[in-house]
Amino acid sequence: MIDFSQSLLDNRAIRARWTHLLWIVLPLAVLGLAVAWLVSSDPLSSFRNGAPPVENLTFERTILGNGGIRVLVRAGGSEPMTIAQVQVDDAYWQFSQDPPGPIARGATAWIAIPFPWVLGEAHAINVVTKTGMTFGHEIKVAVPTPTRDSMSFAAQAVLGAFVGILPVAIGLMFYPALRGVGRGGMDFLLSLTVGLLAFLLVDALGDALELAGEAAALFQGPTMVVLAAIASFLLLMAAGRRRGTPTGLALAVFIALGIGLHNLGEGLAIGAAFASGAAGLGTFLVLGFTLHNITEGIGIAAPILKQRPPLWVFVALTLLAGGPAVIGLWIGSLAYAPQWSALALAVGAGAILQVIVEVASMLLRDRDGSPRALFHPSAMAGLASGVAFMYLTAMLVKI
Missing domain, CATH: 1.20.5 (Single alpha-helices involved in coiled-coils or other helix-helix interfaces)
Known part of the structure; x- marks a missing residue:
């Protein structure tokens, strides 16, 4: 049974x-x-009433070399589109396309134009499709695109280290001097960290949305930025809270990670500016980046002032926060695309928001969980100082 x-x-x-x-x-x-x-x-x-299909073409990358001009375009129309003619400075030029033939929706193709561009001059490119639609792209300042040679990589690494790694290291060097601060000083430093991270959050989201507007419409730039930021925030919150609320060194690692992702986006922007000739970074501008990022090292040091980590921990935190600037500069100068830069900044914004939540939680715990800790004079002074310092130094680097 x-x-x-x-x-x-x-x-x-x-x-x-x-x-x-x-x-x-x-x-x-x-x-x-x-x-x-x-x-x-x-x-x-x-x-169908005989109207031509909807066509859209986005210019994602421009390379200037000895053989002329090469542009990477991405199609975003309702049907595959065919490039019929190419103009440079209102004159028609022969061109080659790789891969040849119609470009499917979402696909990319390289267009090579044997045009004798002039160093320092502006040039206008117009692509005419088979249906007669015209899509334009402006080269504001013609300069040779960086190549994959060791000297170029070395020079970019030095610049990336100067604007990313060096300022974080200088900020962390304040660690011994900060260890003697009392309760009010700790509140000030934690709030200073929240302030500088809040500025980076707004700055990253603004830059991400601006870049998203330059990307092909099919990527749905603003929506992609919001979703990526939310996903990054939730994933890092889940990872950070897996073994309880992060404190001390664990929190410092998360702060360094969030700053590192933001510096990756900054490196992408600098590298892309070099590649396109849109900006020449002079000594004043490089020093501005350095000064702007020094406070980030102080923010990383704040959660570990009650500990005595070994020296290698400070080295690792410096590389985690500043190293991505070097990687971003390399990628930006060699393989820049607005949608990927926007995505990197959005992920960084989500990571920064997660760190803001955790640092604010730590500040509350140190004050017995009372929400009034956020409105304590030392906390308010730190928050205002962090935002103000980042805002004022950002004036040196915005071009």
């Missing part, structure tokens, strides 16, 4: 699984049949 009941239960379980599987497969089968019917019968033909 027991075996019969068990067998009956097993059969019911098997039937329930098959029924569940059926209700997964059936909707997918209906969808497949609907797509097949739509493609084969073309019921939309009666709605």
